[in-house]
Amino acid sequence: MARLLLAVLALVWAAPVAAQSSYPPGIDPAARAAATDAANTAASALATAQSACQPMAAIPPVEVPGGTTGSGGNCRLANAANNRISRTGVFSYGTDGRVLCGGSTTCTWDTPLPAGAASYPLFYTPVGRAATCSVASTTNTGFTGMVCTQPNLSIALAGSSVLTVGLTPGQVFALSLPGTQANQ
Numbered sequence: 001m002a003r004l005l006l007a008v009l010a011l012v013w014a015a016p017v018a019a020q021s022s023y024p025p026g027i028d029p030a031a032r033a034a035a036t037d038a039a040n041t042a043a044s045a046l047a048t049a050q051s052a053c054q055p056m057a058a059i060p061p062v063e064v065p066g067g068t069t070g071s072g073g074n075c076r077l078a079n080a081a082n083n084r085i086s087r088t089g090v091f092s093y094g095t096d097g098r099v100l101c102g103g104s105t106t107c108t109w110d111t112p113l114p115a116g117a118a119s120y121p122l123f124y125t126p127v128g129r130a131a132t133c134s135v136a137s138t139t140n141t142g143f144t145g146m147v148c149t150q151p152n153l154s155i156a157l158a159g160s161s162v163l164t165v166g167l168t169p170g171q172v173f174a175l176s177l178p179g180t181q182a183n184q
Contacts, residue, residue, distance in 0.1 A: 086177040087113060090127065091146065094169050099133075099146035108142035109176070115140050117178030122146075127171040138176060148172055 087109040091099045101107035113120060120138040126148060136145025150168070 085113075086175060087111075088173070088175050090171050090173050092169065092171050093133075093146075093148045097148045099148065099172065101142075105136075105146070106142060106144045107146070113140040113176065113178055117180050119179035120176055121179055123175040125173045127173055133172050140178070143174070143176065146172070146174075 089107075089109075091101065091107060093099045098105060099107065117140070120140055120143075122135050122138045122143050124133050124135075124146075126133060131150045133146055133148040135143050135147075137143065148170070
């Protein structure tokens with residue numbers, strides 16, 4: 001029996017190293033290579049996903065009125081319907097120059113701006129023929145009393161009377177944001 005054991009050990013010691021490290025009979029080397037490739041592809045996909053912008057769980061400090069510049073590379077919330085630091089819209093005015101929202105002179109944003117700023121400036125660009133617009137008041141929820149005007153066009157009729165043409169209805173593009181963002 002000792003001779004048999006010694007003969008088996010001699011064969012194992014004499015076998016080439018490659019033969020000793022070969023795969024067990026049930027595993028095909030091509031299948032093992034395919035599994036290794038799949039594992040490498042999965043690891044690469046995971047690394048790409050981890051390096052991508054991750055949605056934030058809270059509003060970053062720089063976007064809060066009076067806030068400071070935040071740190072980190074995360075992106076905005078995935079469910080943010082509006083840019084959190086501004087609101088925009090196109091509003092119509094009639095021949096009297098008043099901007100009405102649902103029949104009211106008060107227009108509101110779908111989602112309010114962050115509260116806490118001392119002011120909420122409203123910037124505007126007339127789309128129609130209006131030359132200037134003004135607004136009575138603004139808050140984080142919207143604005144009230146926007147009126148647009150345009151230069152009057154006077155036409156002299158045979159030198160005896162003057163016809164003044166009124167305001168042509170048009171539109172105005174408005175941008176509102178917290179005062180802390182407007183000066184940065």
